[in-house]
Amino acid sequence: MKTSDRSTTSTPPKRAVLVGGGHAMLPTLQAAHHWTDAGHEVTLINPGRFLYYSGMVPEYLGGVYREPDVRIDLQALCTAAGVRFVDAPATALDAAGKRVRADAQWHAYDVAALDVGATPPGRPAAAIPTKPLHGLKALDASLRAVLHDPHVRRHLLIVGAGAAGVELSLNLSARLHRAGKASQLKLTIVDQADRVLPRFPVGASRYVKRLLLQRGVRLHLEAEVDALTPENGAVRAVLSSDAPDLVVDDVVWATGAAAPALLRDSGLPCTNDGFVHVDEHLQVDGHPSLFAAGDCAKVDGYADLARIGVHAVKQGPVLRDNIAQALHSRTDSALRKFKPYTIAPLILSTGTPHGLWIAGPLWLAATPMLRLKHYIDRSWIQSYQGPVHAPSRHDLWDARAPLPKPPFSVVKDAYTTL
Ligand SMILES: Cc1cc2nc3c(=O)[nH]c(=O)nc-3n(C[C@H](O)[C@H](O)[C@H](O)COP(=O)(O)OP(=O)(O)OC[C@H]3O[C@@H](n4cnc5c(N)ncnc54)[C@H](O)[C@@H]3O)c2cc1C
Structure with missing residues (x-):
């Protein structure tokens, strides 16, 4: 039996405050009904009702999935579990006083967990962030205009040619090509x-x-964007190289992961770059009732762990079980340890029927890889939102054809990686 399933009636009621409904927090939200049933009070603080699943967002922009297919309704998960939902960002955390500030109030806790993700470093205000992922919805209006009005011309700049920037570019460019709108x-x-x-x-x-x-995508490599300045309703991007400035309509900032200011501003023990230090139990150093997981946390002993969803997802059940232990006031020896995958392969969608699988120095572009990605992504998200709704619109990749019931023990915590 999982620790989260055990009855908690023998312990006095406690208050758990969950800060950030990210990928790592989902198993906790799913298990929370055990705790609320037993009289504990659980609160989720998160700005916005939906969590967008990173594995599927590029293909949402690529026209493969619809928006409801790629998001998880945090508020609905809270309602089902008897969890109070505060639709606001946490603005401060007072670990000594065991309280979190959000929506102009302090929320006291006995146990708390942070999963507030990361943001792309160096982002100017005029650029759309890739993290949190719902920011990318800001592209919808431009895309709709281009797809539905033959007179509209737009220029999109993507800053960052890592996995996120590349996967977005591949999916967007493919969608425009399919629709005959590339020009x-x-x-x-x-x-x-x-x-x-x-x-x-x-x-x-x-x-x-x-x-x-x-597909006609322009590449400016060995160049940095020094500044973005408004210009007649558009944006001027000043490049550090000899390349001339670019005047564009939208800018997406996909430069990786920087720590949210909340962590350091709250006086938590942080790395030099501002990520909160946790031990292998995901317990924040020096604060046994505070846990942290996902992109915002740096796990002791795993300095080089990439900030990718696959690790956040693997931390999810550990976080859930350790919160359950803390609600039971059990000692550290009962806590579960996080151990990352040794190799975390990734599958990128390319806007073609070939998925690009990469594991260490190996790579392969093949149709079965895309089908595998679709299977893993859809199986994972279904466990938090119910079946993906509509039949496929793009038979080509059979992306949304009905799935057989997934073997949950195998795929529930599986994930594709960046
Ligand atoms: C385009 C793109 C594609 C990606 N694809 C993949 C992939 O295929 N595989 C992979 O492994 N990784 C992928 N990643 C990386 C992946 O998205 C992240 O590693 C993952 O989302 C981290 O999850 P998390 O649990 O740390 O938090 P997140 O899922 O980032 O969620 C953080 C949550 O905290 C909330 N929040 C933020 N600030 C506050 C606050 N102050 N108070 C309360 N709540 C707050 C946010 O609203 C959000 O809901 C991708 C990233 C991008 C940008």
Whole structure:
């Protein structure tokens, strides 16, 4: 039996405050009904009702999925579990006083957990952030205009040619090509590295570059965006290289992961770059009743762990079980330890029937990889939102055809990685 399933009637009621409804928090939200049934008070603080699933958002922008397919209704999960939902960001955390500030109030806790994600570093206010993922919905209006009005011309700049920037570019460019609208949306990528996907095998990088160039995507490599300034309703991007400035309509900032200011501003023990230090139980150093998981946390002993959803998802059940133990006032020896996957392969969708699978130095572009990605993504999200709703609109990849019931023990916590 899972620790979260055990009855808690023998312990006095406690208050758990969950800060951030990210990928790592989902198992906790799903288990919370055990605690509220037993009289504990559980609160989720999160700005916005929906969590967008990173594995599927690029294909949502690529027209493969509809919006309801790629998001999880946090408020509905809270309602089902008897959890109070505060639709606001946490603005301060007082670990000594055991309270979190949100919506102009302090929320006292006996046990708390942080899963507030990260933000792309160096983002100017004029750029759309890739994290949190719901920010990308800001592209909807431009896309709709291009797809539905033959007179509209837009220029989109994506800053960052890592996995997120590349996967977004591949999906957007493919969608425009399929719709015969490629000439209406100019797409430019800027990155300081000398190749796209700089952290991945050179062969995969060349493969992706070829696809992007075939679709007319412009690449400015070994260049940085120094500034974004407004210009007649558009945005001027000043580049650090000799390249001339770009005047664009939208800018997406996909530069990786920086720590949210909340962590350091709240006086929590943080790394030099501002991520909160946790031990292998996901307990914040020096604060046994405070846990943290996902992109915002740095786990002791795993300094090089990438900030990707696959690790956040793997931390989810550990976080859930350890919160359950803390609600029971059990000792540290009862806590579960997080151990990351040794190799976390990734599958990128490319806007073609071929998924790009990458594991360490190995890579492969093949149709079965895309089908595997769709299967894993959809099985995972279904466990939090019910079946993906509509039948496929793109038979080509059979992306949304009905799935057989997933073997949950295998796929429930599985995930594709960036
Ligand atoms: C385009 C794109 C595609 C990606 N694809 C993949 C992929 O295929 N595989 C993979 O492994 N990784 C992928 N990633 C990375 C992945 O998205 C992140 O690693 C993952 O989302 C981290 O999850 P998390 O649990 O840390 O928090 P998140 O899922 O980022 O959620 C954080 C939550 O905290 C909330 N929040 C923020 N601030 C506050 C606050 N002050 N108070 C309360 N709540 C707050 C946010 O609203 C959000 O709901 C992708 C990233 C991008 C940008």
